[in-house]
Amino acid sequence: MNSIGYPQGHALLIGVANYRQISRLPNAILNDVNDVAATLTSANYCGYSPANVVTLIDEKATRLAILKELNELATRTGPEDTACVFFSGHGGVVGNPGNEDSVLVTVDSDLADIENTSISSNEFATALARINSKRLLVFIDACHAGGAAVSKSLTDGKGHELKSGYSDSTFARLAIGSGRALMASCRADEESSVFTNARNSVFTTALLAGLRGAADKSGSGFIKVFDLFNYISEEVPKLIPDDQHPIFKADNIEVNFAVALSQGGKKSPLAPETSQIVQEVLPWSELENIIIELYPFGPRDQEVWSRAGGDMSRLQFHSTGQAAWHAALRTLKQGGGGKRINFGSLLMTAKEDFSNHPHLANLQVP
Structure with missing residues (x-):
């Protein structure tokens, strides 16, 4: 058991597959959250303290609960800490053409009153801005094609419908600030793939491999932000050629900062x-x-x-x-x-x- 650890690492992991009133998603979304949590808190991988990693899955991932935990994340992290926010679930587009906004769709969202029952991009960005860590990384795995009929729009069986997805401007807004970066599973006009009977989505499959050491190609003992995205951006197209391209947004990153330990902090000797x-x-x-x-x-x-x-x-x-x-x-x-x-x-x-x-x-x- 490695005793080094990465005590400065904090994470909030959110996943919704079984929505109360909206089209459901594959259970791989729930596996994504559980597997990322297990990898982050493993002494043999990322070294986060289990007390610093919070998960909200399905019924626990309500609008109020997510906003509360984002506030808690801001409270418990300091400037020298690393903060990660991971969301896997539905995104939706609201507003009129030319004045559209993207919303994070929570388990209790209601398409009949979506603007009041979801988390707008402004709310999400404001919550992220309260986190004063110099290292903040946001992961968005949404627009899931694995839901087949829900890849283009969200429905509730009552005649209400909402365009699925996030806009490129929303991704950029969520990455504003020094030391802030966002990794999204696909471009705004693409779908995030989940293969039939697969344990994880394609994006999270690559993310997990990267966090488990594949992104640390130099054997430094750390998973670093640019290295992680480079790995994911190279691996996802191998799994699903031409159809999905992860994106990276960063407003002001000055260094290739570490986000976790690599294989428990183990440095690789030069064989x-x-x-x-x-x-x-x-x-x-x-x-x-x-x-x-x-x-x-x-x-x-x-x-x-x-x-x-x-x-x-x-x-x-x-x-x-x-x-x-x-x-x-x-x-x-x-x-x-x-x-x-x-x-x-x-x-x-x-x-x-x-x-x-x-x-x-x-x-x-x-």
Whole structure:
């Protein structure tokens, strides 16, 4: 039994499958919550204290209970803590076209009075804003295709209907604030898949593997936020090609912060057969750290990406320079970002701009 632990970790995990008045979801949603809780509190995985992990499942996941526990999470976490909020269930879209809002659908939501019986994005964002932790990670696994008939709309059998899902603007709103990030199971126009008879949803299957150590590819002993999303974003398309793409939203993340221990905090020694792989990875990591410092506004800063032979149209927009660089370098490692850009051309361009930078001068092409 590992005794290190991750006492600064706190989590609120919410899952609703058996709604009182609305279309039900597969029981995999409940497994998602229970399995994430078990992984977070395992001494062999994430090392959270069981007392710091609260679960609300089905009948316990009422509107008032969720808001109460979000307030409790804000009360018990401090600036140096890590806070995680996980929701698996229905999302809904309310309002008129052009003025739409997304709501978190609770077990007691009533489609006949949805705006008063659900949690609006503003309420959710306000509750998250009260959490003063410098590290807050929100997971949304919604728009479940496993419900077949409920993937596009929610119904109650009484003639009421609500468009299913969350808007991209809602995801962005929930990630506002320093050190805040959101991972969602799919894009706003996609569905979150649950395979027939599967124990977990596709997104949570990847999340669980990542939390159990697969995301810690460097063997650092920690699961870190960018590493976790990189792993999930690579694994989900393998499970369901072309149909589901997890998204990441971050307003102002300055570091690749830890969210949990990896395999109880165990660091992996560099075995001879893996040492060459690690040597290949290290220059990329070092370049990322340096280039974020030198070009804080991202690949567009001083047109460094274009000058290195890259094509900005091949890169996705991100709200912070660090997130933009992280995504751009990941794309570059996979052979994307433009036909004429590579590690060497980007490094050479940076060296030309900052010829006296000591760490940059020592960095070589892997």
